[in-house]
Amino acid sequence: MRRPTNRRSVLKSILAGTLTLGISNRFFALSAENNLNNETVSPLKGNINHSVARWCFKDIELETLCIEVKKMGIRGIDLVGPKDWPLLQKYGITSTMCNGAEINLLDGFNDTQFHEILIINYTEMIPLVAKAGYKNLICFSGKRRGKTDEEGWNNCVIGLQKLIPLAEKHNVTLVMELLNSKIDHKDNQCDKTSWGVELAKRIKSENFKLLYDIYHMQIDEGDVIRTIKENHQYISHYHTAGVPGRHEIDDSQELNYPAIMKAIAETGFKGYVGQEFLAKNPDKLKSLKEAITICDI
Template sequence: MSDTFDRRSALKGILAGTVTLGISSGFTSVLNSLEEESKLASNILKGRINHSVARWCFNDFDIETLCLEAKKIGITGIDLVGPKDWPVLKKHNLISTMCNGAELNLVDGFNDTKFHEQLIKNYTEMIPLVAKAGYKNLICFSGNRREKTDEEGWNNCVLGFQKLIPIAEKHNVVLVMELLNSKINHKDYQCDKTNWGVELVKRINSENFKLLYDIYHMQIDEGDVIRTINENYKYIAHYHTGGVPGRNEIDETQELNYSAIMKAIADTGFSGYVGQEFIPKQKDKIASLKKAIAICDI
């Protein structure tokens, strides 16, 4: 009999005893947390959510270490990894769930035609590399508004993507524009509301262009997360997490109910990835990541 099974059986017995003896719900909560840890230690996840983690949030670890720790938890992909580190991911049978490396930065994007020449060159070169590696998603950004109207931003983006969508379709790669808040973190970013991004997806009109719905960012700029997901899920290729406020742990220290949000995502039939993109405040960063996965493993 395995140690994991013994621990689970013991915990269940103790939990049953707390009901009989009327021991406080606080103790029960601690035991539930231990059960979550036990499940993660045995790599037993429910499978309704495909889990990934953003590379940049765990830069304290080299890519090899992050891959090893991710595998232990049951994470199957790493977000925001470029070609240089793809061989390490492949070594550990992980995938690059949101590729990057073609973008200029977050502020100079497709909504401004003066950046199109370089962007189109970058993405034309990167799309085949993503496909050759066996990956699917490649991130992109609108760029800052710089006094452009919504219409100007949409029109400029369409002009740029019209030259890339045939390449993306040929290679079965999805260009994924991230929604970022313009209130706190990314002042003046144009694709800062779900309806702006959805309108762009409709105008481009290709299954190879979709949105990255960052739950942290959209809670800040518009809220109403679950209803927004239910109404717009067909335009979304990927999700990111993050505690509000602060973009730290997604636990009880912040305002979002991530278990409910994950249930809503799963109920739409979503088969892509949810990437943990929070910045750990706790000293044990991997413990924070384990807890985030447990919260999201509905």
């Protein structure tokens, strides 16, 4: 994932900001909205709850994206912050993985020098997530920077345990994403399922879970289906993308997504599977619809 830095000042500007739309985009979105009830919504099987990562479709105006994904039967958009929640709510779309409290993907809970700002950010954001009716708030371990696994776990526990009581009070889940350290996020510490699971065991709260990114974990460890089946109780969200290249999840890549989706469904998972691929096809919405069809087992 590639998301902007969010320190306290940025967080405050996000919370205070209002959505601004270009006239042409606004006109297009309103026209599409007026015709939305006349469009046929794609019938989905209901075994998988589908969402899509906002940043992968950042060149599509958000209101247009809301309209188009709703037609596909997609129920949520991942990685959307507070200033855009009202727009999602307008179209009945859920913010399935909230963001905006993290500093960035590099400076996370495994390093105590970042705890002060992280505690401030998450303390402010958790009640906002709950007030909006959402559940998941993303977080990151950060880069290893020479720390042993034990040092990383201990530091994460120190920081996260200061937030867990607040998360439990508001029924918000702090969700740490598993990111590969081989290709995309060099030196990331939470780069294996086993590392994230051990952290979850130490925190001992249902309000801390993992975001199992299928693309990232195929790169760093493989054995995707068995890993999901053995560790599903620690996972609250999934992301997809094709391997190699992080593009469409079609037959040009190595993962068998229908089989993976079947395995996820068999665990009794009721959360969301978010499409997080970078489309090579210029018609990105067509690629998204095809991905939903592939994953709708």
